[in-house]
Amino acid sequence: MELNIALLAGDGIGPEVIDQAVKVCDAVAKKYDHKINWTSALTGAAAIDAVGEPYPNETHEICTNADAVLFGAIGHPRFDNDPSAKVRPEQGLLKMRQKLGLFANVRPTFTFPSLIDKSPLKQERIEGTDLVFLRELTSGIYFGKRGREDNGETAYDTCTYTREEVKRLAKKGFEMAMARNKKLCCVDKANVLESSRLWRETVQAMEKDYPEVEVSYEFVDAVAMRLVQWPNSYDVLITENLFGDILTDEASVISGSMGLMPSASLGEKTSLFEPIHGSYPQAAGKDIANPLATVLSAAMMFETAFGLQEEAQAIKNVVDKSLEEGIVTEDLAGDAKAYKTSEVGDWLVKHI
Amino acid sequence: MELNIALLAGDGIGPEVIDQAVKVCDAVAKKYDHKINWTSALTGAAAIDAVGEPYPNETHEICTNADAVLFGAIGHPRFDNDPSAKVRPEQGLLKMRQKLGLFANVRPTFTFPSLIDKSPLKQERIEGTDLVFLRELTSGIYFGKRGREDNGETAYDTCTYTREEVKRLAKKGFEMAMARNKKLCCVDKANVLESSRLWRETVQAMEKDYPEVEVSYEFVDAVAMRLVQWPNSYDVLITENLFGDILTDEASVISGSMGLMPSASLGEKTSLFEPIHGSYPQAAGKDIANPLATVLSAAMMFETAFGLQEEAQAIKNVVDKSLEEGIVTEDLAGDAKAYKTSEVGDWLVKHI
Numbered sequence: 001m002e003l004n005i006a007l008l009a010g011d012g013i014g015p016e017v018i019d020q021a022v023k024v025c026d027a028v029a030k031k032y033d034h035k036i037n038w039t040s041a042l043t044g045a046a047a048i049d050a051v052g053e054p055y056p057n058e059t060h061e062i063c064t065n066a067d068a069v070l071f072g073a074i075g076h077p078r079f080d081n082d083p084s085a086k087v088r089p090e091q092g093l094l095k096m097r098q099k100l101g102l103f104a105n106v107r108p109t110f111t112f113p114s115l116i117d118k119s120p121l122k123q124e125r126i127e128g129t130d131l132v133f134l135r136e137l138t139s140g141i142y143f144g145k146r147g148r149e150d151n152g153e154t155a156y157d158t159c160t161y162t163r164e165e166v167k168r169l170a171k172k173g174f175e176m177a178m179a180r181n182k183k184l185c186c187v188d189k190a191n192v193l194e195s196s197r198l199w200r201e202t203v204q205a206m207e208k209d210y211p212e213v214e215v216s217y218e219f220v221d222a223v224a225m226r227l228v229q230w231p232n233s234y235d236v237l238i239t240e241n242l243f244g245d246i247l248t249d250e251a252s253v254i255s256g257s258m259g260l261m262p263s264a265s266l267g268e269k270t271s272l273f274e275p276i277h278g279s280y281p282q283a284a285g286k287d288i289a290n291p292l293a294t295v296l297s298a299a300m301m302f303e304t305a306f307g308l309q310e311e312a313q314a315i316k317n318v319v320d321k322s323l324e325e326g327i328v329t330e331d332l333a334g335d336a337k338a339y340k341t342s343e344v345g346d347w348l349v350k351h352i
Numbered sequence: 353m354e355l356n357i358a359l360l361a362g363d364g365i366g367p368e369v370i371d372q373a374v375k376v377c378d379a380v381a382k383k384y385d386h387k388i389n390w391t392s393a394l395t396g397a398a399a400i401d402a403v404g405e406p407y408p409n410e411t412h413e414i415c416t417n418a419d420a421v422l423f424g425a426i427g428h429p430r431f432d433n434d435p436s437a438k439v440r441p442e443q444g445l446l447k448m449r450q451k452l453g454l455f456a457n458v459r460p461t462f463t464f465p466s467l468i469d470k471s472p473l474k475q476e477r478i479e480g481t482d483l484v485f486l487r488e489l490t491s492g493i494y495f496g497k498r499g500r501e502d503n504g505e506t507a508y509d510t511c512t513y514t515r516e517e518v519k520r521l522a523k524k525g526f527e528m529a530m531a532r533n534k535k536l537c538c539v540d541k542a543n544v545l546e547s548s549r550l551w552r553e554t555v556q557a558m559e560k561d562y563p564e565v566e567v568s569y570e571f572v573d574a575v576a577m578r579l580v581q582w583p584n585s586y587d588v589l590i591t592e593n594l595f596g597d598i599l600t601d602e603a604s605v606i607s608g609s610m611g612l613m614p615s616a617s618l619g620e621k622t623s624l625f626e627p628i629h630g631s632y633p634q635a636a637g638k639d640i641a642n643p644l645a646t647v648l649s650a651a652m653m654f655e656t657a658f659g660l661q662e663e664a665q666a667i668k669n670v671v672d673k674s675l676e677e678g679i680v681t682e683d684l685a686g687d688a689k690a691y692k693t694s695e696v697g698d699w700l701v702k703h704i
């Protein structure tokens with residue numbers, strides 16, 4: 001099979017971790033007789049520096065023509081704490097999500113037995129946790145009308161959803177629940193927000209099409225609590241853009257394996273795969289960042305974008321093996337030897 | 353001193369826990385030679401049943417004429433999962449907040465040494481946690497324009513903030529930080545939302561008036577993570593209404609003492625004190641609910657509304673003592689004897 005993949009390394013540790021994922025993908029491709037055509041493109045602060053735009057048209061062209069996009073991370077401290085900055089790396093991210101139509105962000109949270117003691121939660125709370133969030137990614141308050149009034153003294157943002165947008169996301173949620181443990185939680189704030197009431201009534205109307213799925217409706221504040229108390233009580237959760245932003249990040253730290261969590265953003269035509277960690281500028285260029293979240297994002301890509309289960313499993317297996325054998329970067333090494341980013345990549349390639 | 357207090361018991365376990373707080377307040381008043389005039393009023397589902405309105409005008413009159421309001425809990429399952437319900441208990445809550453001008457919700461999270469093993473977090477993560485959230489409570493997306501368009505197919509909500517609203521809340525935050533550990537965290541989503549950029553620039557401009565306070569700015573998603581990872585790294589946090597709703601609830605479960613957490617809602621003229629737990633309808637009428645959060649809310653009332661530190665401390669001390677001696681309701685009893693709600697109240701009164 002010929003796989004056309006756009007490669008967006010981005011900022012900070014992005015390029016380093018992406019390098020390892022590319023090596024691993026190439027090794028898998030070789031083993032299973034595929035051919036990968038990688039096309040690199042600029043994004044984030046790197047793109048602002050080069051062409052004054054965080055998501056240049058050329059990058060968009062490359063992504064549109066690819067079968068899938070593998071993404072590193074974007075963001076640079078230079079743009080933080082400056083509310084007046086005109087161009088920001090984050091704008092590139094939002095523009096990319098919208099222009100590529102990546103409406104469903106898939107964020108799993110699961111545990112690795114060998115890392116469970118890294119969790120801030122007690123073992124009995126976190127054990128067995130295996131949940132996945134589906135966050136709506138191209139609408140809501142992220143993309144609504146916003147601005148200032150009264151000479152800048154008043155600011156507003158608008159959260160808008162259409163029934164079609166909710167349906168499209170919820171459909172993926174129901175399907176995912178069917179393929180997993182048949183439990184779906186719709187997270188909203190229907191006791192206050194009109195957009196949430198649209199979410200809830202739309203999902204309620206879809207229940208009859210998936211009679212096997214047990215659906216629950218929970219307020220976002222209640223979910224923020226239960227995620228810390230009983231994360232293993234959840235299976236699939238669906239939610240709107242902003243709630244998803246907050247809750248998926250909250251969920252990501254409970255497993256203790258934040259540095260390992262992959263994600264996918266699905267669109268009608270193309271899809272994008274990226275580690276959930278950020279650009280971690282303090283570590284950039286030091287060859288110390290953990291590449292496993294990016295490598296596992298590549299595994300998600302094989303599975304989700306290309307339907308190549310075996311290849312995905314091969315990657316997951318070699319990652320498990322590296323963890324068991326302690327071939328890990330300093331964030332996981334504890335008192336044992338810490339390997340470099342590139343050394344972990346090399347080891348994975350060798351053992352694929 | 354003569355204390356005029358409006359008493360809003362509300363729904364579910366509200367009346368039972370309020371009863372205990374009233375007993376404790378009366379005992380403290382007797383000891384310190386104060387006179388409390390209690391005036392009860394209807395609210396929540398109870399008020400809907402009686403007069404068709406969750407926050408009747410008569411109740412508002414009573415609250416307005418009081419020096420402080422002591423509140424139980426509202427909410428009834430009969431109104432949940434019914435997006436079409438015309439009148440809901442929650443509307444009463446929102447109307448009350450707005451009509452009484454309760455713009456600052458104060459939500460402390462602290463630990464009780466004797467309860468630390470109830471926390472879902474590992475002891476080393478939670479130890480020493482003593483933070484307080486100031487949540488803006490009368491503006492933002494809770495009170496902005498909302499509605500439907502396209503024959504109900506599109507729903508929208510608006511988040512609006514004025515610079516004055518932000519200043520008013522932030523001022524309380526800076527003052528509270530000065531009285532505590534001089535650390536203030538402004539929680540926003542300034543990389544996306546215009547209203548958040550107004551928050552950030554307003555707080556930044558106030559920094560010079562409080563040179564001793566160390567101010568940090570963090571995105572809401574990052575705070576949702578760090579609250580689970582390192583809750584003891586925070587002191588005072590300020591945030592807008594919806595973020596505050598989610599994060600204060602998340603923060604409330606980390607200590608393991610959720611059933612004990614009090615809160616205050618401060619206005620220009622009056623203030624309201626309530627436990628953070630809900631109406632817990634399953635337990636209503638069974639005399640099993642934990643009254644300590646309401647009792648500690650009464651302590652906050654003595655301190656904050658009336659400036660009576662010693663009286664507040666007397667309540668906190670007797671609560672500590674009851675915990676040490678295991679005079680606790682079933683939620684905290686474990687394998688030991690569980691006391692009834694009213695028995696705990698009686699014990700507190702006796703030992704004041």
Ligand SMILES: CC(C)[C@H](C(=O)O)[C@@H](O)C(=O)O
Nearest residue numbers: 090091093094245543544573
């Ligand atoms: C960088 C930011 C705009 C972005 C978001 O809020 O969506 C990030 O937090 C994320 O979740 O991918």
Ligand SMILES: CC(C)[C@H](C(=O)O)[C@@H](O)C(=O)O
Nearest residue numbers: 191192221442443445446597
């Ligand atoms: C009941 C609901 C409207 C309310 C809110 O969201 O403010 C509650 O969750 C709270 O935090 O007091």
